[in-house]
Amino acid sequence: MDVVTAEEMRAFDRDTIGRLGIPAIALMENAGRAIAEEVIALCRRRGAGGVGGARSDGAGAAGRGAAPARFSVSADAALTLAAAGGEHWLVLAGKGNNGGDGLAAARHLREAGIAVTLVYAAAPESLAGEAALQRDAAAAMGIPAVVYGRDALDLAAGSGIVDALLGTGSAGAPRGAYAELIAAANASGRPIVSADIPSGLDADTGETHEPCIHAALTVCLAFLKRGLVQYPGAAAAGRVVVRSIGIPAVLARESGVRVSLLTPEVLATRLRVDLSRHRSPEGHKGTYGHVLLAAGSLRMSGAGLLSARAALRAGCGLVTWALPEKLLPYMIGSAPEVMLAPVTGGDGEWNAGTAAEVLRLSASRDCIALGPGLGRFEGDTEWLRRLWEETDSAMVIDADALNILADAEYRTWSRRHPVILTPHPGEMARLAGVSTAEVQRDRIGLALSYAVQQGVILVLKGAHTVIATPEGQAYINITGHPGMGTGGAGDVLTGIISGLLAQGLEAVQAAAFGVYLHGLAGERAAGKRDNPAALIAGDIIEAL
Numbered sequence: 001m002d003v004v005t006a007e008e009m010r011a012f013d014r015d016t017i018g019r020l021g022i023p024a025i026a027l028m029e030n031a032g033r034a035i036a037e038e039v040i041a042l043c044r045r046r047g048a049g050g051v052g053g054a055r056s057d058g059a060g061a062a063g064r065g066a067a068p069a070r071f072s073v074s075a076d077a078a079l080t081l082a083a084a085g086g087e088h089w090l091v092l093a094g095k096g097n098n099g100g101d102g103l104a105a106a107r108h109l110r111e112a113g114i115a116v117t118l119v120y121a122a123a124p125e126s127l128a129g130e131a132a133l134q135r136d137a138a139a140a141m142g143i144p145a146v147v148y149g150r151d152a153l154d155l156a157a158g159s160g161i162v163d164a165l166l167g168t169g170s171a172g173a174p175r176g177a178y179a180e181l182i183a184a185a186n187a188s189g190r191p192i193v194s195a196d197i198p199s200g201l202d203a204d205t206g207e208t209h210e211p212c213i214h215a216a217l218t219v220c221l222a223f224l225k226r227g228l229v230q231y232p233g234a235a236a237a238g239r240v241v242v243r244s245i246g247i248p249a250v251l252a253r254e255s256g257v258r259v260s261l262l263t264p265e266v267l268a269t270r271l272r273v274d275l276s277r278h279r280s281p282e283g284h285k286g287t288y289g290h291v292l293l294a295a296g297s298l299r300m301s302g303a304g305l306l307s308a309r310a311a312l313r314a315g316c317g318l319v320t321w322a323l324p325e326k327l328l329p330y331m332i333g334s335a336p337e338v339m340l341a342p343v344t345g346g347d348g349e350w351n352a353g354t355a356a357e358v359l360r361l362s363a364s365r366d367c368i369a370l371g372p373g374l375g376r377f378e379g380d381t382e383w384l385r386r387l388w389e390e391t392d393s394a395m396v397i398d399a400d401a402l403n404i405l406a407d408a409e410y411r412t413w414s415r416r417h418p419v420i421l422t423p424h425p426g427e428m429a430r431l432a433g434v435s436t437a438e439v440q441r442d443r444i445g446l447a448l449s450y451a452v453q454q455g456v457i458l459v460l461k462g463a464h465t466v467i468a469t470p471e472g473q474a475y476i477n478i479t480g481h482p483g484m485g486t487g488g489a490g491d492v493l494t495g496i497i498s499g500l501l502a503q504g505l506e507a508v509q510a511a512a513f514g515v516y517l518h519g520l521a522g523e524r525a526a527g528k529r530d531n532p533a534a535l536i537a538g539d540i541i542e543a544l
């Protein structure tokens, strides 16, 4: 599923209206209808009634011997509500096209028998174009309207609110009447259905301005907007339904939209990942590849252990874990399936001299993962540079190895293989030289620009992890669980991605599929606990 910016969305609108000749009012009608259908479905779910008994094709009355019906007039089930009597929706309308969508929805709601009151944020006379046509149609139907600031208004008096104040044309924090209406709607305690995006949300970054609508449901029109998949916007939007309004989906494909939701369909078709993870009947451990892991130090040995075990659970044939020799006696038996390769490190810490040993080990391995529990040490930049420049296989870089990179000018390092970086927001901030808040402000935008600029595959972790490629493509993962916010969960991800790389997946495939599987396993693991707060990283491995 494509994820677009407001600017891309405007280009598709223009193309549909200008080049294809589909009238703007038709798109607005479709939008209004889609919003109304979702409001009606919501009313139905909360018990206002089933699909109306509005079939007038005689089917119900057609007893034995009754004459066959001559006409078949079927009611539009999606726009019908049997017991609409208790419903009264307030439609908050801004003066732009988002408001026009809301006004079109209001007519359909009224048709379904739902009481509707329009609440204009600005003088109705200030509406223009298609929105003005919708204003006039609603007035001609006799739908009651109030103007904010002029008429008395109690938003809690209705049974629900349609938020059609601001959409993709919104700029900056809501002002004046818009801000006051948003605050009042949030305070009303009534469910809010937002048209396109919650008013007050930045459609591109997911930042929520003060104030921003907190919707129960967002009916996103035509294409998913970036702001709806990035937190905190993703939370403000509630449940998100994307509805087609007559803008052909192919426009996004043709224009090269760069961001997609990481659905199973995207994994299978765009990324060509074999979701079945087929294993040949005659396969053996050599078929599924060998991971070399350089990780763990005296106080963080568990990080290496988690990565190593996760790589095996991801299906690779063999894992060799290179670790400072002092750790060896403690690790023996902790994971019998993992091979241990001690490198010089009598104090249990890594040192610059181990680069040659790791390089030797890597020669016969299919990929290398560096970083979990590594610690920092004298000469670590040169250590990483040698591995980076001289390793032949794909590389996953995590944790302290990312902090080493953050202190280096690694753009100038030569390289023969793809590199996957897996920072959490704090590590990303150090890599990009910005604050963590700045990273979180626009995760997609930052991940894309960093991946392109540095020529790496970037996995920016956290809720809705972003996978960005050097070619400027990004995928937004939606598997996962808040219970995964626990020490070591990232080490598990490093293991999974390297386990997939070893099996021959391309670097982007391994990064994207690894993040997806990690999230699924986290969901399953959380579901097995009395409370997801009890989840620990090892549970994610066991749920793979």
Ligand SMILES: NC(=O)C1=CN([C@@H]2O[C@H](COP(=O)(O)OP(=O)(O)OC[C@H]3O[C@@H](n4cnc5c(N)ncnc54)[C@H](OP(=O)(O)O)[C@@H]3O)[C@@H](O)[C@H]2O)[C@@H](O)CC1
Residues within 6 Å of the ligand: 013, 024, 027, 028, 031, 094, 095, 096, 097, 098, 099, 101, 165, 166, 167, 168, 169, 170, 171, 172, 173, 174, 175, 176, 178, 195, 196, 197, 221, 245
């Ligand atoms: N044919 C089409 O184009 C289609 C459009 N579609 C729909 O249109 C939406 C986009 O419509 P849009 O471009 O008219 O902008 P919209 O979001 O209604 O807001 C503009 C208005 O808000 C005002 N305003 C802005 N910022 C503000 C602030 N901070 N605080 C207060 N006011 C602010 C601004 O006022 P101004 O600053 O100009 O005085 C202007 O009046 C899109 O999300 C979708 O719902 C779809 O149905 C598909 C077909």
Ligand SMILES: Nc1ncnc2c1ncn2[C@@H]1O[C@H](COP(=O)(O)OP(=O)(O)O)[C@@H](O)[C@H]1O
Residues within 6 Å of the ligand: 423, 424, 461, 462, 463, 464, 465, 479, 480, 481, 482, 483, 484, 485, 486, 487, 488, 489, 490, 491, 492, 493, 518
């Ligand atoms: N709220 C959440 N929703 C989904 N995934 C999450 C959430 N919180 C954390 N995660 C995932 O858990 C992992 C945590 O990684 P990280 O912060 O590196 O942990 P550690 O350094 O302790 O291994 C990441 O893959 C992240 O995406």
Ligand SMILES: [K+]
Residues within 6 Å of the ligand: 098, 163, 164, 165, 166, 167, 194, 195, 196, 197, 198, 199
């Ligand atoms: K809105």
